[in-house]
Amino acid sequence: MIKCPMCGFQFQQNKKVCRNCPMGIGCGQICCPNCGYNLPGESKIISKINNIWERIKKCSKKN
Amino acid sequence: MNIKENKIVLVGNPNVGKSVIFGLLTGKYVTVSNYPGTTVEVTKGYAVLENKKCIIFDSPGINSFIPQSEDEKVTRDILLNQKIDKIIQVADAKNITRTLLIALQLAEIGLPFVLDLNMIDEAREKRINIDEKELSKKLGIPIVSTIATQNQGIAELKETLKNLKRPDYHIKYDSLIEEALLRVEKFLPESQINKRALSLMLLAGDLSLKSWLKENLSQEKLKFLEEVQEDLAEKYIEPLAYIINEQRLKETENLIKSCVKTEKIILKNWVYYLGRISMDRFWGIPILIIVLFLMYKFVGEFAAGAGVNFVENTVFGKYLNPWAIKIVNFLIPIPLIKELFVGEYGIFTMAITYALAIVMPIVTAFFLFFGILEDSGYLPRLAIMANRFCKIMGLNGKAVLPLVLGLGCDTMATITARILETKKEKIIVTLLLALGIPCSAQLGVILAMLAKLSFSATLLWVGIVLAVILLVGYLASKVLPGKGGDFILEIPPLRIPKLSNILIKTLARLEWYLKEAVPLFILGTLLLFVLDKIKMLKVIEKMASPLVVGFLGLPSRASESFIIGFLRRDYGAAGLYALADKGLMNHTQIVVSLVTITLFVPCIAQFFVSIKERGLKTALLISFVTFFLAFLIGGLVNFILHYLGIIL
Numbered sequence: 275m276i277k278c279p280m281c282g283f284q285f286q287q288n289k290k291v292c293r294n295c296p297m298g299i300g301c302g303q304i305c306c307p308n309c310g311y312n313l314p315g316e317s318k319i320i321s322k323i324n325n326i327w328e329r330i331k332k333c334s335k336k337n
Numbered sequence: 338m339n340i341k342e343n344k345i346v347l348v349g350n351p352n353v354g355k356s357v358i359f360g361l362l363t364g365k366y367v368t369v370s371n372y373p374g375t376t377v378e379v380t381k382g383y384a385v386l387e388n389k390k391c392i393i394f395d396s397p398g399i400n401s402f403i404p405q406s407e408d409e410k411v412t413r414d415i416l417l418n419q420k421i422d423k424i425i426q427v428a429d430a431k432n433i434t435r436t437l438l439i440a441l442q443l444a445e446i447g448l449p450f451v452l453d454l455n456m457i458d459e460a461r462e463k464r465i466n467i468d469e470k471e472l473s474k475k476l477g478i479p480i481v482s483t484i485a486t487q488n489q490g491i492a493e494l495k496e497t498l499k500n501l502k503r504p505d506y507h508i509k510y511d512s513l514i515e516e517a518l519l520r521v522e523k524f525l526p527e528s529q530i531n532k533r534a535l536s537l538m539l540l541a542g543d544l545s546l547k548s549w550l551k552e553n554l555s556q557e558k559l560k561f562l563e564e565v566q567e568d569l570a571e572k573y574i575e576p577l578a579y580i581i582n583e584q585r586l587k588e589t590e591n592l593i594k595s596c597v598k599t600e601k602i603i604l605k606n607w608v609y610y611l612g613r614i615s616m617d618r619f620w621g622i623p624i625l626i627i628v629l630f631l632m633y634k635f636v637g638e639f640a641a642g643a644g645v646n647f648v649e650n651t652v653f654g655k656y657l658n659p660w661a662i663k664i665v666n667f668l669i670p671i672p673l674i675k676e677l678f679v680g681e682y683g684i685f686t687m688a689i690t691y692a693l694a695i696v697m698p699i700v701t702a703f704f705l706f707f708g709i710l711e712d713s714g715y716l717p718r719l720a721i722m723a724n725r726f727c728k729i730m731g732l733n734g735k736a737v738l739p740l741v742l743g744l745g746c747d748t749m750a751t752i753t754a755r756i757l758e759t760k761k762e763k764i765i766v767t768l769l770l771a772l773g774i775p776c777s778a779q780l781g782v783i784l785a786m787l788a789k790l791s792f793s794a795t796l797l798w799v800g801i802v803l804a805v806i807l808l809v810g811y812l813a814s815k816v817l818p819g820k821g822g823d824f825i826l827e828i829p830p831l832r833i834p835k836l837s838n839i840l841i842k843t844l845a846r847l848e849w850y851l852k853e854a855v856p857l858f859i860l861g862t863l864l865l866f867v868l869d870k871i872k873m874l875k876v877i878e879k880m881a882s883p884l885v886v887g888f889l890g891l892p893s894r895a896s897e898s899f900i901i902g903f904l905r906r907d908y909g910a911a912g913l914y915a916l917a918d919k920g921l922m923n924h925t926q927i928v929v930s931l932v933t934i935t936l937f938v939p940c941i942a943q944f945f946v947s948i949k950e951r952g953l954k955t956a957l958l959i960s961f962v963t964f965f966l967a968f969l970i971g972g973l974v975n976f977i978l979h980y981l982g983i984i985l
Contacts, residue, residue, distance in 0.1 A: 279711045280720065280738070282829055283432070285352035302849045303749060307351035307398065309738055310753030312745065314845030 276304065276313065283308035343391040345498070346415055348443065349427040350435050351398025354455040356380070357485040358427050359395040362495070379411065387499050394419070400435065402442045402534070403541045403578055410545045413538075416446060417530055417549065423501050424450035425494070430460035430467060430482070433597055437589040438582075440476060441508060447531030449501035450478060453494055457482040464600035472596040478504050507533070508588045510581065514540065517569045521562055526553040540566055541578040612831030615718045618725070625722050628715070632706050633784055633795075640702030641785025649694040661685045673870070682869055688862035691911045692855050699781035700850055704843040707745065707777065711842070712834035716741070721828075727810070739766050743774035748943040750774070751950060764959070765813040767951055771939050771963045773806040778850065778907035779935075782914050786931055789917060794928050794985040801932050805970060857941065858908050861901035868900075888972040889929055890979070892921050898934070905940040924985040925978050933971030938963050 276285055285307050303312040347355045363382030380395040396415050397408035404410035415421065426443055428436035436454070443450050454460070454467060473480040479497045483490030509515070521536040528535065538546055539562060550559055570577050614620040662679045669675050679686050710716055724737045736757060743750035747770050754766045775783055787795045868874040874897070878885075881896040889895070894916060902909020913930045916922050922930065938944065938960050947956035978985070 279714070279829075280716050280742075282717070302845075302852065305749075305752075308400065310749075310755065311738075311742060312749045312753075314842055314849055317841060317845035317848055319844060319848065320841060 276306075278306035278309060278311050279313070280311035281306060281309040343386070343389050343422045344394070344419060345386075345391050345423045345425060346394040346396055346419070346421050347425050347427055348396050348412060348416075348439070348450075349398065350400060350429065350432065350439065353398070353427050353429040353432075354483075354485045355395055355398070355427045358425070358453065358455065358483070358491070358494075359393060361485060361488060361491045362386075363393050379415070386495055394421075399439070401438070401582070402446070403538055403543050403581075404545050413545070416448065417528060420529060421448055423498060424448050425498070426450055426452045427455050427485075428452060430454040430457045431463055431465060433460075433465065433467065433593060434586075434589055437592055438585055440478075441506070441585050441588060442534070444476060444478065444504040444506040445508070445531060445534040445537065447503055447534065448529065449503050451494065451497050451501060452476070452478055452480045453490075454480060454482045455485050457490075458484050458487075466598045466600075468596045468598075472592065475506075475592060475596065476504065477502075477506050508585060510584050513569060513572055514577075514581070514584075517565055520565050524554070524558045524562060528553075537581060540569060541581050542566065542570070542576065608831050608833065612714070612718070615715065615831065616721050616828070621718070621722050625719070628710070628719075632703075633787070635706055636699060636702045636781050637784030637788035640699050640781070641788055644698035644702065645695055645785065648698050649690070653690050653694040658686060658690065677866060680866070682862055682866040684859055684862055687865075688855070688858040691908065691915070692851070692858045695911045695914055696778055696782060696854070696907060697847070697851075699785050700778050701843065701847060703777050703781040703784075704846045704850075705839060708839035708842045708846075709834050712832075712838050714829040714831050717828050718831075736762055736766050740769060740774055743770045743776065744780060745777050747771065747774060747776045747939040748946050751943055751946045754950065764951060764955060765810070767947055767955075768813065768959050768962065769806060769810055771943065771947070771959050772809060772936055772966060773802055775935055776907065776939065778854065778905075779910050779939075782907055782910040783931055783935060786910070786914055786917055786927055790924050790927060791985060794924055797985070798928055798931050798935075801970065801974060802935055805936060805966070809966075853942070854905060854907070857904045861904040861908055864904075865897060865901065884968060884972075888975070889933060889968070890975040891926050891930055892916065894921070895930060898930075899937070902934060902937050903941065906934060906937055907940075909937065910934050925975070925983075928978075928985060929971050929975045932974050933967050936963065936967035936970060938967075 277283070278285070283306055302315045304315050305312050347359055349355050359380065359382060363384050379397070382393050382395070384391050384393055394415055396412040399409045399412045401409065402413050404413050416424075424443060426436075426440055428439070430436070436452075440452055452473075454469070457467075460467065469480045469482065479501070481490055481494045481497050483494060485491070510518070517540055518533060518536045521539060522532045525532045525535050525539075535546070539550075550562070554562075566577070573580050611624075615624045658679075665675050665679045665685075669678070676683060678684050681687070710719070720737055720741050723741050727737050727740065739750045739753040739757075742753050750770050751767055754763045754770075757763050757766060783798075787798060790798075865874065868877065877900070878893045878896045881899075882893055885891050885896050885899070886893050895913060898909045898912030898916070901912055910931075913922075913927075913934055917927050917930075944956060944960060947959060951959070977983075
């Protein structure tokens, strides 16, 4: 669940909402369905670092 | 098994778990299709309840039954046209105010319905205790609690569907509205929706009902209904939709008072008191000034001074640019291609250097500061302060939100203007965004340039920009029919921001910024490169000379900044920053150039979004007005400063 820092509305990221947006799905922002405030989507760099970290953890467990 | 199919629709705010409940009721056999005449998708599935085959619709999320978006219109139209037998209102138990606002409207609509308080576990965790029995008694409808993600309460929900009755709950509106309702109800055709609810939609100015009414009523009756609506609207200062919503909100508050108990543990420390006074009419202003001053110091002086100096002069000036030149000279023998990469208007020496060496350190600092404001809970307080400022202009409520969001990104804020009710409000907010609300990147570069100036010059820039916004907003509000509806903001407690949150958000915002800005920086540079090579740049500079040099009093090279400013205002500002950095502009020229570029057309993305949202004609008109006012006011500032002999 994401809580909008502007209006306090709690919501889940929903790509359906983006279909009617002129920016399209790939803008990398998450819009609050209540007030339109946009938050940055997940950082790709951080998610890649997380993935690598997870792999390292798995490898170390195997060993 | 009975052949007759029951039609059940799931209704509720966005993101309350409707789709999960829908999946649990229908299983996997569903069809997804666009609702006739729209691009809105409606999911339809089948289930067997009480030995009857049922069609279940998953309607788009709504915040009101007076539609303000295509999604909301589709949900209302399903109830109006689909011969619905029963409704399941799926609600987020944590957002009880929004839940009850919808429940009250459904009660008015009069179709049998059950209120499903979903995510009840999260509400309990937050110590929100809903007296379901009392609420059920008051509203006259059954209430079920579910945790859809754990399949809890679904069997009870199915059981409750067996014995649904039409609700009999009416809000008593004020006497003027009640009188008008009686007059309107008589003339309305029979429909699935209760006549009282239809009348309320009509009185609230629901334009989307018109086509349905035209099909079902004579011209005479239609005219009479419009007259009643207009007569009533004249008796109130605020729009009727706002008045009706206010009275529903009061009813909701009364229900909450008697049926919901929220245990709040408030730690009354210094942060609590700071949070309270930051919204105060008097103390809120000095706190806002302190916040803006700190932002100016951090972004304008620290990041633009030490940060840019290090990245531009040391990292790029001493290492990256000389290396890039060496590599290009070694690899590419053709002089034209060499210049394309590392020449005066080279992709590396101009586009990449501007983007990474000038704008990025400034924008990073701005995003860090913005992240602190966001994570500390100051942003809603900023919206409250801005609301007071906007009231001076005559704008109100919802209009504030896109203007505050414009400080992040004007393009996204233009889309947010959708939440406004009237077309005129949308146009005015789009105009104000295009004209005077600098986006994060541009604001960063502006703060950096201001840091080079005296305090009086900074005040002059702030004063001029504020005066222009106030004047345009005030003039625009004069053509507005009344005030917009207030917006519900949940004010969180002020808290100490978490460093990890701020860093993660800053990194994500930087990624987004670079992805969006760098291609346009490269495109702008290519444009200048081509214009230079075909000898058109000098011709344009010469043609623009009466305006840029004569009227604005700027060096002729400033024309280049305005050309690339068409693609992105922050790129234009970065061009002016580079001119100021090289000592090619004095303080008066810096102020004039800053005023002009602040009021300049925002960026090509915002222009395209404006076309999509407001139409080509309006978008072109807004761009023309913005362009004209930017140069006019810039020129006037130059003229007045010179005429009065003021040296900044």
